[in-house]
Amino acid sequence: xxxxxxxxxxxxxxxxxxxxxxxxxxxxxxxxxxxxxxxxxxxxxxxxxxxxxxxxxxxxxxxxxxxxxxxxxxxxxxxxxxxxxxxxxxxxxxxxxxxxxxxxxxxxxxxxxxxxxxxxxxxxxxxxxxxxxxxxxxxxxxxxxxxxxxxxxxxxxxxxxxxxxxxxxxxxxxxxxxxxxxxxxxxxxxxxxxxxxxxxxxxxxxxxxxxxxxxxxxxxxxxxxxxxxxxxxxxxxxxxxxxxxxxxxxxxxxxxxxxxxxx
Amino acid sequence: xxxxxxxxxxxxxxxxxxxxxxxxxxxxxxxxxxxxxxxxxxxxxxxxxxxxxxxxxxxxxxxxxxxxxxxxxxxxxxxxxxxxxxxxxxxxxxxxxxxxxxxxxxxxxxxxxxxxxxxxxxxxxxxxxxxxxxxxxxxxxxxxxxxxxxxxxxxxxxxxxxxxxxxxxxxxxxxxxxxxxxxxxxxxxxxxxxxxxxxxxxxxxxxxxxxxxxxxxxxxxxxxxxxxxxxxxxxxxxxxxxxxxxxxxxxxxxxxxxxxxxx
Numbered sequence: 001x002x003x004x005x006x007x008x009x010x011x012x013x014x015x016x017x018x019x020x021x022x023x024x025x026x027x028x029x030x031x032x033x034x035x036x037x038x039x040x041x042x043x044x045x046x047x048x049x050x051x052x053x054x055x056x057x058x059x060x061x062x063x064x065x066x067x068x069x070x071x072x073x074x075x076x077x078x079x080x081x082x083x084x085x086x087x088x089x090x091x092x093x094x095x096x097x098x099x100x101x102x103x104x105x106x107x108x109x110x111x112x113x114x115x116x117x118x119x120x121x122x123x124x125x126x127x128x129x130x131x132x133x134x135x136x137x138x139x140x141x142x143x144x145x146x147x148x149x150x151x152x153x154x155x156x157x158x159x160x161x162x163x164x165x166x167x168x169x170x171x172x173x174x175x176x177x178x179x180x181x182x183x184x185x186x187x188x189x190x191x192x193x194x195x196x197x198x199x200x201x202x203x204x205x206x207x208x209x210x211x212x213x214x215x216x217x218x219x220x221x222x223x224x225x226x227x228x229x230x231x232x233x234x235x236x237x238x239x240x241x242x243x244x245x246x247x248x249x250x251x252x253x254x255x256x257x258x259x260x261x262x263x
Numbered sequence: 264x265x266x267x268x269x270x271x272x273x274x275x276x277x278x279x280x281x282x283x284x285x286x287x288x289x290x291x292x293x294x295x296x297x298x299x300x301x302x303x304x305x306x307x308x309x310x311x312x313x314x315x316x317x318x319x320x321x322x323x324x325x326x327x328x329x330x331x332x333x334x335x336x337x338x339x340x341x342x343x344x345x346x347x348x349x350x351x352x353x354x355x356x357x358x359x360x361x362x363x364x365x366x367x368x369x370x371x372x373x374x375x376x377x378x379x380x381x382x383x384x385x386x387x388x389x390x391x392x393x394x395x396x397x398x399x400x401x402x403x404x405x406x407x408x409x410x411x412x413x414x415x416x417x418x419x420x421x422x423x424x425x426x427x428x429x430x431x432x433x434x435x436x437x438x439x440x441x442x443x444x445x446x447x448x449x450x451x452x453x454x455x456x457x458x459x460x461x462x463x464x465x466x467x468x469x470x471x472x473x474x475x476x477x478x479x480x481x482x483x484x485x486x487x488x489x490x491x492x493x494x495x496x497x498x499x500x501x502x503x504x505x506x507x508x509x510x511x512x513x514x515x516x517x518x519x520x521x522x523x524x525x526x
């Protein structure tokens with residue numbers, strides 16, 4: 001269901017959808033402004049020249065998470081040395097939902113799915129959380145970030161998710177910012193149905209979703225979470241969801257009910 | 264976030280969650296009743312004996328989509344010849360949401376994800392649909408069914424999704440049952456926000472979700488869909504979702520707002 005290239009008139013979200021959409025969209029770290037020259041990394045140059053087979057002069061879209069989205073032209077300075085000539089602003093930077101995803105790391109293929117879907121579903125921060133029953137001890141932050149970044153490039157976001165260092169759950173909760181609500185996916189089933197819990201909240205604001213490991217939260221972790229005033233315990237229905245499904249479901253429901261899916 | 268084994272008192276959905284939960288849950292085709300002997304296929308025997316390393320006498324749960332869930336004991340009749348002795352009813356069969364997922368086939372890893380998540384998220388039918396921009400022509404029905412069945416076994420459902428033969432979109436719509444509403448994920452963005460569209464509908468009833476291919480629906484397909492009285496065109500927000508993400512998001516929202524996630 002990738003959106004097709006459509007005239008702006010057919011599009012629902014003028015803030016996010018450009019009039020003309022180049023096929024390729026790239027995140028860069030450098031500042032973006034008309035006339036700027038942005039050097040490309042070896043990996044980016046390889047991707048554009050060898051994988052996509054773009055030639056000098058090809059137009060791409062580029063964003064850096066701060067300066068909006070710009071059209072840019074590919075410039076070849078020499079073999080393997082490519083840069084972008086920044087042309088014109090396509091969309092100004094705009095505020096995006098302030099939603100974190102806190103999740104217990106799971107095995108490779110499934111954690112890749114979580115990072116990709118969190119990118120597509122507009123999470124601002126990916127926070128791995130170590131819990132009592134977390135089996136996966138090593139988190140490949142660079143890999144998570146690469147998956148989330150690729151999803152951000154594809155899905156027309158103007159930002160990329162920030163992937164944080166793993167923290168143990170007790171420390172995460174001890175440092176919890178009082179003004180950030182925590183949607184706690186509580187597999188004990190004692191929480192409200194998630195749609196009812198979210199319907200009772202005002203739109204927007206600072207939120208985080210917390211999803212446990214495949215083994216669920218331990219009893220003392222559940223008790224800790226219930227003591228946190230910012231926490232909202234919710235149930236995701238009668239079937240047993242895998243951790244990756246629970247993360248995607250909670251992100252979806254938050255965006256659809258409190259986030260930017262409503263106009 | 265796999266649910267832990269909890270006493271029934273802590274569980275939210277007494278209809279679906281048993282008092283004691285054996286580790287392994289198996290779908291079989293045979294009729295289930297106390298005292299019945301159910302032969303296992305070579306693949307099931309291999310899985311139980313060689314992969315899970317269960318011994319004769321081990322207890323498993325078993326369901327067939329018609330007779331509820333039963334406890335059963337593994338019986339060895341000889342090397343490689345295993346059967347189940349059906350013991351007692353654990354949960355009676357109950358009605359489940361009447362939700363189909365109609366989706367344009369996509370590439371391997373992503374279509375596997377769709378089948379698994381549709382299983383977990385309680386779809387009753389998986390209907391592959393061939394559209395103008397469907398790139399994938401061959402659909403491995405057996406593989407889809409195996410993924411959906413494994414998810415159904417894991418997630419505590421009492422049914423497994425039925426995987427149908429692919430049909431071209433025009434034929435699907437020509438034969439569309441008038442009393443089944445069609446939640447059409449319309450990437451043109453002209454639909455209502457999905458949460459608003461679903462909030463306007465009564466709970467339950469017969470529904471289907473329709474998700475297009477990566478290239479989106481062609482203009483004449485969109486026009487056909489708009490003419491169908493049962494169709495409800497909806498938007499899934501400002502970001503461009505991949506086809507698998509759109510399917511998971513729509514299934515989640517339907518279950519959370521109209522399905523069995525609300526008690």
